[in-house]
Amino acid sequence: SRILVTGGAGFIGSHLVDRLIERGEEVLVIDDLSSGKTENLERWFGEKKFKFIKADLSEPGKWIDELKGIEAVFHFAANPEVRVSTTNPEVHYRANVQATFNVLEASRANGAEIFIYASSSTVYGEARVIPTPEDYEPKEPISIYGASKLMGEVLVSTYSRIYGVKSAMLRFANVVGKRSNHGVIFDFIAKLKRDPERLEILGDGKQRKSYIYIDDAIEATLKVMEHMESSQEMSEAFNVGSLDAIGVDDIAYIIEEEMGLGKVEHVFKSATHDGRGWIGDVKVMQLDVSKIMGKTNWKPKMNSREAVRKATKDLLERMEL
Numbered sequence: 229s230r231i232l233v234t235g236g237a238g239f240i241g242s243h244l245v246d247r248l249i250e251r252g253e254e255v256l257v258i259d260d261l262s263s264g265k266t267e268n269l270e271r272w273f274g275e276k277k278f279k280f281i282k283a284d285l286s287e288p289g290k291w292i293d294e295l296k297g298i299e300a301v302f303h304f305a306a307n308p309e310v311r312v313s314t315t316n317p318e319v320h321y322r323a324n325v326q327a328t329f330n331v332l333e334a335s336r337a338n339g340a341e342i343f344i345y346a347s348s349s350t351v352y353g354e355a356r357v358i359p360t361p362e363d364y365e366p367k368e369p370i371s372i373y374g375a376s377k378l379m380g381e382v383l384v385s386t387y388s389r390i391y392g393v394k395s396a397m398l399r400f401a402n403v404v405g406k407r408s409n410h411g412v413i414f415d416f417i418a419k420l421k422r423d424p425e426r427l428e429i430l431g432d433g434k435q436r437k438s439y440i441y442i443d444d445a446i447e448a449t450l451k452v453m454e455h456m457e458s459s460q461e462m463s464e465a466f467n468v469g470s471l472d473a474i475g476v477d478d479i480a481y482i483i484e485e486e487m488g489l490g491k492v493e494h495v496f497k498s499a500t501h502d503g504r505g506w507i508g509d510v511k512v513m514q515l516d517v518s519k520i521m522g523k524t525n526w527k528p529k530m531n532s533r534e535a536v537r538k539a540t541k542d543l544l545e546r547m548e549l
């Protein structure tokens with residue numbers, strides 16, 4: 229079938245494109261290349277079943293006509309940088325809310341049947357229940373990024389209710405692995421390459437979060453798509469994460485070990501009086517993934533520690549810093 233992947237030149241999106249094309253699907257990618265790279269899709273250029281369009285989804289444009297005959301939409305385009313959202317909230321409003329609205333409208337106009345939205349654990353804000361289940365309330369994000377992802381979810385589920393497009397919201401924990409170009413592992417490696425004796429860790433060191441390896445996240449995405457094809461539900465949210473969490477200092481130890489470093493001094497630097505690494509940093513995050521495991525036969529293959537170690541190896545292979 230014909231599938232649209234927005235943000236398909238990005239980290240998660242490009243892995244999804246790989247799997248969809250390998251399965252024989254016809255894939256259209258729309259991406260403005262603001263953080264994505266065409267190198268991530270290199271192997272597909274020239275293939276009949278693949279088409280790439282460079283366009284900014286926050287502006288309606290000629291890209292809308294390209295959606296003719298699209299059956300399923302994976303909306304993965306977004307600005308994923310929580311820190312940027314604090315200093316420049318309008319960027320997140322445009323890339324995450326306005327673009328989601330435009331993609332929904334374009335999907336409706338072209339009769340798409342399935343809409344899968346990449347949401348985030350940040351919609352829960354500082355949940356008092358850990359691991360946090362999908363129906364946890366109140367959802368009170370503590371970053372503009374989280375707010376923008378939650379706004380996207382509300383638009384998506386309301387479109388389902390009114391216009392009948394089936395939707396799923398995937399609330400991802402921290403996804404790590406090959407082609408990732410942001411986040412804690414990337415930051416720590418870059419810093420340790422500059423100074424192998426001293427590592428500045430943002431926050432008070434008490435952060436504990438859940439990490440999922442990219443292959444597990446993509447597998448979950450595909451399992452949810454299969455589930456939707458037979459499910460009666462019009463719109464469902466699923467947490468996608470590993471079964472545990474890991475402390476930020478343990479992440480540092482894993483990376484130092486993989487880089488073959490000796491003793492490294494850890495220096496903590498908080499951005500807020502309550503020890504956050506940056507404004508909007510959720511200190512403790514772990515998702516309850518029993519819903520997706522019960523409704524599909526998906527199960528994460530790696531825990532947080534294994535995901536971080538594998539992602540570190542992946543990045544070390546590639547980073548020339």
Ligand code: NAD
Pocket residue numbers: 234235236237238239240241258259260261262263264265283284285286303304305306307308322323327346347348349377399400401402403404409
């Ligand atoms: P990414 O930055 O690698 O990918 C996002 C892609 O969207 C990029 O290729 C970028 O160029 C594109 N894009 C951004 N704004 C656009 C616009 N206005 N028009 C067209 N394209 C645009 O980030 P990622 O980590 O792959 O994230 C993918 C999705 O998953 C995002 O929706 C993000 O919010 C969500 N998510 C990611 C994580 C994670 O840990 N990586 C966790 C939770 C949710």
